[in-house]
Amino acid sequence: DLSLLRSKFRGSMLGVLIGDCTGSPYDNGDQLTSGMKLVLQKSFDKLEGPPFKAPVMQFTDDSAMTNSLAKSLIDQKELDVVDVAKKFVKCYYQEPNRGYGMGVITVFQKLRGNKFTDISSPAKEQFNGQGSWGNGGAMRVAPAALFSYENYDKLLDTVRNVTQITHTHKVGIDGAILQATAIYQSLRLDPNEELNVINFIDDLICKMNQIEKDEEGLGLSEPQPYKVQLCIVKSLISENDEGLRDEKVIQKLGNSVAALYSVPTAIFCFLRAQKPITGIQTDNPFRRAVQYAISLGGDTDTIGSMTGAIAGAFYGEEKINSNLLQHCEASEEFRILGDRLFELSVAR
Ligand code: F2R
Ligand code: MG
Ligand code: MG
Structure with missing residues (x-):
């Protein structure tokens, strides 16, 4: 069904934006108090309620970089890493106050300094040559997953190349591969049928197992860290709702700017929100996923945004409240980018 698939492409792009815009006011690295969780609930209720005039909620680096990547893929009709790098850097210097990661700014300075003649060295030099393990690659990866809709090997190649512009750890x-894979799987599922959450995680475990096995010998103390975290996601998802407290989820999965302690968390939020969650009052499973992700605190804009990208790819635009969208900066632009990526990848 092509119209459902188009809606899913839009949903994923809009999900990135909504999670970022609604999550960034809570992004101070801490857990949310019960009072703040109530504020979050009321805020979503108001934003989804009858239209009212207010300044739009602004997006941060997550959406800015997603936007640049989408535009580059659409303009070039292929992955051109020099063009992507130029767009990232131009966007950063136009609006440097979008809350970028501290390290990544050095990459932008070096890329501008070498006039894009050397794309790969600046990222490799980060953190004394270790490269960044931040979630900045994962947070912006949705357009790469949409662009590679028809071919998983193309997805792996595209994601690796685009991520390495800034993140080489x-x-x-x-x-970034895990986040893109979750979007890829979500695009292929029917939102009108009950999601088999265990199959969804098992498919992710199987793919990450292969990827991490192929990379063994790179000197990590835990050679398959994502497989380990995904197995924790699987065990937590089987626990009953009442007994599963936020503190436990945060302790087991994390909520930080580290990719390892935020991407599996976003996947867990999407999966847990298939069913009602105590303390999150809404019938809308897209909103439930994003609101729950933000309520876990920490890197709220990014975990909200990554959860939104996966949930939007599963449910499609239909489940996204249009009043809420009106309050997000650039929502029409993100919808159009979803359409353009759909036309590029599916309806050529
Ligand atoms: N930067 C933020 N949030 C913090 C403050 C925002 C605040 N509201 C404001 O406006 O001031 N958010 C954004 O950053 C995250 C994505 O970061 P990215 O792109 O991965 O950047 P970076 O700098 O490469 O990594 C982030 C931090 O992780 C630590 N780190 C990474 N690799 C490391 C390594 N090998 N060794 C040691 N530390 C490493 C560093 O602390 C990096 O600064 C998103 O949350 C986005 O929203
Ligand atoms: Mg951000
Ligand atoms: Mg963030």
């Missing part, structure tokens, strides 16, 4: 790259 294996854990940073594999986090």
Whole structure:
């Protein structure tokens, strides 16, 4: 069904934006108090309620970089890493106050300094040559997953190349692969049928097992860290709702800027929100996923955004409240980018 698939492409792009815009006011690295969780609930209720005039909620680096990547893929009709790098850097210097990661700014400075003649060295030099394991590769990866809709090997190739512009640590790259894979799987599922959450995780475990096995010998103390985290996702998802407290989820999965402690968390939020969650009052499973992700605190804009990208790819635009969208900066632009990527990848 092509119209459902188009809606899923739009949903994923809009999910990135909504999670980022609604999550960034809570992004101070801490857990949310019960009072803040109530504020979050009321805020979503208001944004989804009858239209009212207010300044739009602004997006941050997550959406800015997603936007640049989408535009580059659409303009070039293929992955052109020099063009992507130029767009990232131009966007950063136009609006440097979008809350970028501290390290990544050095990459932008070096890329501008070498006039894009050397794309790969600046990222490799990060953190004394280790490369970044931040979630900045994963947070912007949705357009690469949509662009590679028809071919998983193309997805792996595209994601690796686009991530390495800024993130060369294996854990940073594999986090982006995992996030893209979750979107890829979500696009292929029917939102009108009950999601088999165990199958969804098992498919992710199987793919990450292969990827991490192929990369063994790179010197990590835990050679398959994503497989380990996904097995924890699988065990937590089987626990009953009442007994599963936020503290436990945060302790087991994390909520930080590290890709390893945020991408599996976003996947867990999407899966857990298939059913009602105590303390999150809504019938809408897309909103439930994003609101739950933000309520876990920590890197709220990014975990909200990654959860939104996966949930939007599963449910499609239909489940996204149009009043809420009106309050997000650039929502029409993100919808159009979803359409353009759909036309490029599916309806050529
Ligand atoms: N930067 C933020 N949030 C913090 C403050 C925002 C605040 N509201 C404001 O406006 O001031 N958010 C954004 O950053 C995250 C994505 O970061 P990215 O792109 O991965 O950047 P970076 O700098 O490469 O990595 C992030 C931090 O992780 C630590 N780190 C990474 N690799 C490391 C390594 N090999 N060794 C040691 N530390 C490493 C560093 O602390 C990096 O600064 C998203 O949350 C986005 O929203
Ligand atoms: Mg951000
Ligand atoms: Mg963030």
